Amino acid sequence: EGTDVGDYAARQDDLANKIDAKLRLHKELVKGRRLIPVLQVISFAPAINDVKRLAQNGYPIANDKSLAEVIASISSWDDSTEALYRMTLSAVESLSSIRKSRSKREVSKPNSRGAKLKKLEDSIATLDHRQNRAVIETVDGVQRIRGLAGSGKTIVLALKAAYLHTQHIQIGASP
Numbered sequence: 001e002g003t004d005v006g007d008y009a010a011r012q013d014d015l016a017n018k019i020d021a022k023l024r025l026h027k028e029l030v031k032g033r034r035l036i037p038v039l040q041v042i043s044f045a046p047a048i049n050d051v052k053r054l055a056q057n058g059y060p061i062a063n064d065k066s067l068a069e070v071i072a073s074i075s076s077w078d079d080s081t082e083a084l085y086r087m088t089l090s091a092v093e094s095l096s097s098i099r100k101s102r103s104k105r106e107v108s109k110p111n112s113r114g115a116k117l118k119k120l121e122d123s124i125a126t127l128d129h130r131q132n133r134a135v136i137e138t139v140d141g142v143q144r145i146r147g148l149a150g151s152g153k154t155i156v157l158a159l160k161a162a163y164l165h166t167q168h169i170q171i172g173a174s175p
């Protein structure tokens with residue numbers, strides 16, 4: 001936050017390269033040598049009024065007023081499907097390797113019990129909106145994370161610890 005974006009283009013390149021490398025580990029997201037989901041990085045600068053003045057060609061930057069317009073200007077995926085979106089979301093959230101079974105489940109009948117189980121496994125591999133909010137939300141004092149056994153409390157807690165660490169990395173112990 002603030003009004004100095006610095007070398008935001010270099011940060012966008014770094015982020016895109018790291019996400020690209022992470023997504024390439026998931027074979028279902030790669031066709032030949034090409035990553036199926038097209039990566040687009042937007043820098044969000046809510047404190048800057050005139051983001052167009054700072055924008056560099058190929059490196060979008062937006063504030064709260066222009067974010068919808070910038071997102072709308074991005075081309076969509078050619079091979080986009082709901083399944084591709086879910087697999088990409090799962091890979092980004094790093095949960096597919098934790099939740100998925102080792103053997104790939106092939107579905108032959110779309111309404112079978114196996115198909116329903118596969119759909120359930122795929123939905124478990126991503127965080128729901130409440131879990132996402134619990135990871136990012138910061139409260140003063142104690143935050144309570146409740147849920148039934150197997151509902152993802154430990155994963156939410158681990159992600160929250162990692163998120164808070166990245167936000168307050170300078171507070172960490174000295175070497």
